[in-house]
Amino acid sequence: MMDILHRIGIENSSPTTVYDALTTVDGLAGWWTEDTSGQAGEGGTVAFRFPPVGGFDMEVLAAKPGERVEWRLVDGPEEWVGTTIDWQLRQDGDWTIVLFGHRGWREPVEFMHHCSSKWGSFLMSLKSMVETGTGHPAPHDVQISDWH
Amino acid sequence: MMDILHRIGIENSSPTTVYDALTTVDGLAGWWTEDTSGQAGEGGTVAFRFPPVGGFDMEVLAAKPGERVEWRLVDGPEEWVGTTIDWQLRQDGDWTIVLFGHRGWREPVEFMHHCSSKWGSFLMSLKSMVETGTGHPAPHDVQISDWH
Numbered sequence: 001m002m003d004i005l006h007r008i009g010i011e012n013s014s015p016t017t018v019y020d021a022l023t024t025v026d027g028l029a030g031w032w033t034e035d036t037s038g039q040a041g042e043g044g045t046v047a048f049r050f051p052p053v054g055g056f057d058m059e060v061l062a063a064k065p066g067e068r069v070e071w072r073l074v075d076g077p078e079e080w081v082g083t084t085i086d087w088q089l090r091q092d093g094d095w096t097i098v099l100f101g102h103r104g105w106r107e108p109v110e111f112m113h114h115c116s117s118k119w120g121s122f123l124m125s126l127k128s129m130v131e132t133g134t135g136h137p138a139p140h141d142v143q144i145s146d147w148h
Numbered sequence: 149m150m151d152i153l154h155r156i157g158i159e160n161s162s163p164t165t166v167y168d169a170l171t172t173v174d175g176l177a178g179w180w181t182e183d184t185s186g187q188a189g190e191g192g193t194v195a196f197r198f199p200p201v202g203g204f205d206m207e208v209l210a211a212k213p214g215e216r217v218e219w220r221l222v223d224g225p226e227e228w229v230g231t232t233i234d235w236q237l238r239q240d241g242d243w244t245i246v247l248f249g250h251r252g253w254r255e256p257v258e259f260m261h262h263c264s265s266k267w268g269s270f271l272m273s274l275k276s277m278v279e280t281g282t283g284h285p286a287p288h289d290v291q292i293s294d295w296h
Contacts, residue, residue, distance in 0.1 A: 003150070006268075007261035009293025095294045099261055113155035113247055120154075120268030124292065144272065145157030146243045 004102040004116045008123045010130045013096045015066040015089035017130055022069045022087055023060070031126040031135035045074060050138045053148075056080065079111050096130075098123065114147050152250040152264045156271045158278045161244045163214040163237040165278055170217045170235055171208070179274040179283035193222060198286045201296075204228065227259050244278075246271065262295050 010018055021027035028046065029036040035049040042063040049055035056076035061084070063069050070086040088099040100123060105112050121142050129135030136142055158166055169175035176194065177184040183197040190211040197203035204224035209232070211217050217235040221228045236247040250267060253260050269290050277283030284290055 002153075003256065004153075004264070005150075005256055005261040006265040007258060007293060007295075008265055009295070011294075092294060097293070099258065108151065108153055110155060110247065113153040116152070116264065117154040117156055117268050117271065120265050121272070123265065124269070124290075127292070142272075144275070145155060145245070146159075146240060147155075147157070 001103070002105045002108050002112065004100075004105070004112065004119055006098075006100040006120055006123050008098050008100075008127050009092070009095040010098065010127050012094055013130045015091055015096050018089050018096045018098060018126075019063075019066050019069070021126060021130055023063050029137060031129040031137050032122055033138040034140075035138070046071075058085070077111070079105070079107075079109055082106070098126070114145065117144050149251070150253045150256050150260065152248075152253070152260065152267055154246075154248040154268055154271055156246050156248075156275050157240070157243040158246065158275050160242055161278045163239055163244050166237050166244045166246060166274075167211075167214050167217070169274060169278060171211050177285060179277040179285050180270055181286040182288075183286070194219075206233070225259070227253070227255075227257055230254070246274070262293065265292050 023040045025036050025040055028040060033048050033050055035051060036046060038044060038046040040046050040060060042060050044060050046058050057074045058071040059074050061070040061072050066089060068088050070084060072084050073080045083102060083104040085102045090097050102119060121144055125136040169179065171188045173184050173188055176188060181196050181198055183199060184194060186192060186194040188194045188208060190208050192208045194206050205222045206219040207222050209218040209220050215237055219233045221231050231250060231252040233250045238245050248271060269292055273284040
């Protein structure tokens with residue numbers, strides 16, 4: 001099993017604000033994909049779509065306000081089956097530190113390399129949304145390659 | 149052991165051009181850190197510095213023109229000891245595909261999370277340098293957190 005790991009810091013923010021960006025449909029639509037729907041609180045399922053190529057359905061396994069969010073993929077690309085995504089939040093001075101893990105990849109396929117870079121780019125979109133009010137969710141996301 | 153993996157595509161470029169950006173001091177100084185010195189060809193050692201916090205000395209283990217570059221850390225932060233970095237290049241239509249691996253991390257420490265995100269950001273700097281002529285090397289790199 002292999003994991004994608006990331007760490008960013010969001011300045012002049014609180015873990016509560018970042019938590020809201022991870023556990024509300026409006027928040028998620030502001031940095032990951034505008035085509036987000038469902039229930040983003042604990043026990044809910046959220047549908048993230050990236051027209052025209054498909055998307056992901058995530059079950060919210062855990063959501064502890066201001067501290068931690070965990071998702072489990074319930075539908076999506078074959079390579080993502082069995083993976084989980086977790087977010088840990090904490091305050092360090094003026095910064096909210098976000099530790100991200102997308103865990104349980106069976107093989108280090110080329111698509112995993114792509115998803116690692118793309119998550120990095122979307123985390124910068126989350127940072128931008130919280131810090132400035134403007135993120136770069138799909139379909140306005142930063143293109144990193146021929147795979148978008 | 150854990151690896152940091154990334155994939156980007158650089159449009160309207162060739163593996164030879166990207167190879168030059170990885171195996172010349174001028175190329176490396178254009179996207180990673182302006183304070184780069186040494187010999188970046190196979191068998192050489194390159195000193196990458198990020199004043200005031202230190203840097204990395206890399207031995208160039210392999211450099212196959214237009215195809216592959218591999219480095220081994222010879223001096224740097226304790227967490228990087230024993231790690232290697234490899235770059236695989238190939239042409240896909242108008243794109244040069246870059247597969248990146250920073251391999252051999254002993255533990256998934258918080259600094260590894262940071263380096264994963266920071267590599268993603270520097271790979272976008274490499275892409276920008278090759279596509280537009282302007283990268284974002286340190287000290288002009290994109291700040292991703294309190295750790296810079």
